[in-house]
Amino acid sequence: MSRLNVPSSDDVPAGAQGILDNIGGQLGFVPNMFKTIASNPTVLDAVVTLQSTMSRVLDAKTRHTIALAVSEANGCAYCLAIHTYVSSELSGMSSDDIDLARAGSSVDPKRAAVARFAQRVVESRGRVSDADLAAVRGAGYTDPQILAIVTVAVQALLTNFLNNVNQTDIDIPSASSVGTPS
Numbered sequence: 001m002s003r004l005n006v007p008s009s010d011d012v013p014a015g016a017q018g019i020l021d022n023i024g025g026q027l028g029f030v031p032n033m034f035k036t037i038a039s040n041p042t043v044l045d046a047v048v049t050l051q052s053t054m055s056r057v058l059d060a061k062t063r064h065t066i067a068l069a070v071s072e073a074n075g076c077a078y079c080l081a082i083h084t085y086v087s088s089e090l091s092g093m094s095s096d097d098i099d100l101a102r103a104g105s106s107v108d109p110k111r112a113a114v115a116r117f118a119q120r121v122v123e124s125r126g127r128v129s130d131a132d133l134a135a136v137r138g139a140g141y142t143d144p145q146i147l148a149i150v151t152v153a154v155q156a157l158l159t160n161f162l163n164n165v166n167q168t169d170i171d172i173p174s175a176s177s178v179g180t181p182s
Contacts, residue, residue: 001167001169002032002036002166002167002168002169003165003166003167004036004039004165004166005036005039006032006035006036006039007035007038007039012038013038013039013040013041014041015041015045016038016039016041016044017038019034019038019041019044019045019048020034020035020038020044022048023048027086027090029171031082031171031172032078032168032169032170032171033078033082033159033162033163033168034047034048036162036166036168037162047155047158047159047162050151050155050158051155054148054151054152054155057145057148058145058148058149058152060090060091061087061091061092061093061097061108061111062111062114062149062152063152064083064086064087064091064093064101065093065097065101065106065111065114065115065118066114066115066118066149066152066153066156067079067083067152067155067156068080068083068084068087068098068101068102068115069101069102069104069114069115069116069118069119069122070118070119070121070122070153070156070157070160071083071102071156071160072102072103072104072119073119073122073123074122074156074157074160074161074164075164076159076160076163076164077163077170078163078168078170079156079159079160079163080102081170081172082172084098085172087101094107100112100115101115103115104116104118104119109139110139110140110141112139113135113136113138113139113141114136114139114141114149116132116135116136117132117135117136117146117149118149118152118153118156120132121149121150121153122153122157126150133146136149
């Protein structure tokens, strides 16, 4: 059971309902994570604005690869479920690629480098080695793209932390353990 208040549809604060309506329009439903965050419209706006902004600098599969790798590293069951669902249903990632992303890899060599780098960012708390930077650069990423990768990793950390603190009720099919059938 979620530990933070989830406002009912009648109790959603002013300024949050429009954002929730947009999310519902995009996904076909409003995930519990966003319903919970809606209790603070400023935080909801910050999360949604960051997600929207980052969608302009990295493609969807790369962003989801990062989010899956980071969410696995942080043990965020809710984030794994939502990113597995969105990666598969809206971004066309295969179940094999989703499992690989969670393990810090990908069927695509360039995204495999991103997944490994994102996990290293999380594991090292941002203190990546020169070899880590060389590996992601070697996969073809520029310094501006590396900044975007780190920002998407931090975005995933933010929602991981919010959902781990809340123990958000999973309202979508939950993600299986890596290597087991979904």
